[in-house]
């Protein structure tokens with residue numbers, strides 16, 4: 001199980017929770033069926049919830065089941081698991097306790113390249129699961145948020161790739177870690193050191209990527225400002241933040257004056273989505289190709 005804070009960007013003062021169609025929802029242990037909704041509001045340091053024509057007040061209200069949760073007038077999403085709503089910092093904090101595999105499915109389908117086939121998606125699922133299990137307690141009080149900061153949850157998704165790789169993660173020297181991935185390496189992947197990252201917990205290795213070298217179009221950009229170091233990811237992000245994300249599309253380029261010529265999209269470290277989508281290999285072979293010296297294995301303690 002993992003804990004995800006939902007609707008973080010909305011700083012909610014009120015939430016509405018109701019059973020998903022055809023489902024029964026437990027509210028602090030009491031069953032609620034049909035389309036009856038529970039309104040939750042912040043009340044000082046506590047929460048108020050209104051159900052069955054009665055208002056209750058307490059430290060927390062807990063929902064369990066499959067539910068539709070909304071910030072009234074703004075957004076509604078469907079969730080499955082346990083949802084605990086408390087007061088925190090003058091707003092409602094809603095934390096979903098979800099099955100890791102549900103989160104893996106959601107992340108896999110959201111992050112996979114559109115052109116990815118089943119084996120490439122399975123590799124992406126193993127990466128998503130590794131990330132989710134290696135970065136727990138990222139927020140201290142809970143594991144993940146639902147903003148772009150963590151990119152854990154958009155909508156529940158059906159993912160055959162997640163199902164087919166259930167419980168599998170990537171390990172290096174016996175430890176699960178969160179493998180980096182990017183859109184296209186441009187022909188050869190970068191090491192952590194080359195882009196200015198820490199070599200811990202995994203150093204990354206340069207891997208020839210024939211698919212990208214053959215198929216990824218070359219690009220040329222006249223830079224408004226020189227990167228502080230050629231090929232450094234932080235330097236690329238700095239330019240992106242200042243002048244737009246297409247200023248320097250990747251770290252695989254050479255510089256002549258202020259003209260950058262290169263190939264690829266993204267930081268170019270680790271798993272290459274473009275390359276993986278073009279390979280006729282099984283997911284574990286694809287993973288070991290882009291992440292040399294790692295293993296693909298079942299995460300201990302996961303069903």
Ligand SMILES: [Zn+2]
Pocket residue numbers: 138139144145146147149150151
């Ligand atoms: Zn976060």
Ligand SMILES: [Zn+2]
Pocket residue numbers: 184185186187188209211212213272273274275
């Ligand atoms: Zn590639």
